[in-house]
Amino acid sequence: MPIETHPLTPHFAARLTGIDARQALSRQEVAAVEAAMDRYAVVVMPGQDITDAQQLAFSRNFGPLEDGANSGARDTELRLPTVFADVSNLGKDGDPLERDNRRRLAALANRLWHSDASFRAVPARYSILSGRIVVTSGGNTEFADMRAAYDALDAATKAEIEDLVCEHSLVYSRGQLGFSEFLTDERAPMKPVRQRLVRTHPVTGRKSLFLAAHIGTIVGWPRPEAMAFIRDLMEHATQPEFVHVHRWTQHDLVIWDNRTTMHRVRRFDDLNVVRDMRRTTTRCDSPTVAQAAE
Numbered sequence: 001m002p003i004e005t006h007p008l009t010p011h012f013a014a015r016l017t018g019i020d021a022r023q024a025l026s027r028q029e030v031a032a033v034e035a036a037m038d039r040y041a042v043v044v045m046p047g048q049d050i051t052d053a054q055q056l057a058f059s060r061n062f063g064p065l066e067d068g069a070n071s072g073a074r075d076t077e078l079r080l081p082t083v084f085a086d087v088s089n090l091g092k093d094g095d096p097l098e099r100d101n102r103r104r105l106a107a108l109a110n111r112l113w114h115s116d117a118s119f120r121a122v123p124a125r126y127s128i129l130s131g132r133i134v135v136t137s138g139g140n141t142e143f144a145d146m147r148a149a150y151d152a153l154d155a156a157t158k159a160e161i162e163d164l165v166c167e168h169s170l171v172y173s174r175g176q177l178g179f180s181e182f183l184t185d186e187r188a189p190m191k192p193v194r195q196r197l198v199r200t201h202p203v204t205g206r207k208s209l210f211l212a213a214h215i216g217t218i219v220g221w222p223r224p225e226a227m228a229f230i231r232d233l234m235e236h237a238t239q240p241e242f243v244h245v246h247r248w249t250q251h252d253l254v255i256w257d258n259r260t261t262m263h264r265v266r267r268f269d270d271l272n273v274v275r276d277m278r279r280t281t282t283r284c285d286s287p288t289v290a291q292a293a294e
């Protein structure tokens with residue numbers, strides 16, 4: 001079957017067919033996915049009914065896997081191995097989490113625009129999200145194109161932000177929703193890390209805004225001034241013209257480039273319906289600013 005890429009908007013998000021994610025990928029297939037990612041930043045592969053092992057094998061084609069993304073839950077509470085980010089609404093028993101469950105409350109920050117793992121010194125490259133059980137009402141994932149958002153800034157703003165560095169932490173994103181009940185041993189990995197606000201894509205050379213709800217300040221700025229400016233940039237970057245909405249079909253495998261996009265999940269009836277989504281995440285090669293890696 002030939003590999004085909006169908007753009008979902010002229011420059012952002014594409015559907016890719018002709019690759020079976022259950023099978024070992026050839027070098028040409030890996031290159032085709034990467035080429036589509038470099039061009040469109042979000043790639044939707046429909047009809048990929050994969051197992052956890054197949055998802056891991058597929059993901060490893062695109063860099064080393066990140067581990068331990070389920071911060072906010074004790075290992076004993078986890079439904080999936082720590083190499084998965086469990087972005088379902090389910091507990092170990094397979095039932096929806098209770099309303100005041102800590103993991104559920106922490107995960108509500110996924111409804112804020114963010115880039116996965118920007119709070120790690122070496123941030124995420126690709127996120128690969130498998131829709132095992134999807135919901136029919138709500139629960140869309142929205143993506144915003146941070147390359148187009150950067151391009152649309154005026155020259156003065158581009159010059160001002162070129163060398164700015166932000167501090168990112170899960171404490172900041174969860175704190176926006178009033179979640180602050182971190183356990184003592186969770187706080188150490190939440191120490192803020194520094195990331196450039198403007199990134200350059202290593203293959204295309206395109207610049208993009210590296211924004212996320214995880215940002216808590218700009219280095220060297222008074223915090224309120226930094227956060228007011230970050231809010232302005234967030235508002236600019238998430239205008240409808242930069243956004244693609246993904247409505248899930250069961251067995252969609254959706255890949256996004258965290259270096260060049262933000263995303264958020266929309267509200268759904270998570271106390272009553274089952275949404276089983278499993279994410280694997282690959283890492284970048286290096287930090288965005290000179291600092292010690294984790």
Ligand SMILES: [Fe+2]
Pocket residue numbers: 110114115116263
């Ligand atoms: Fe996310």
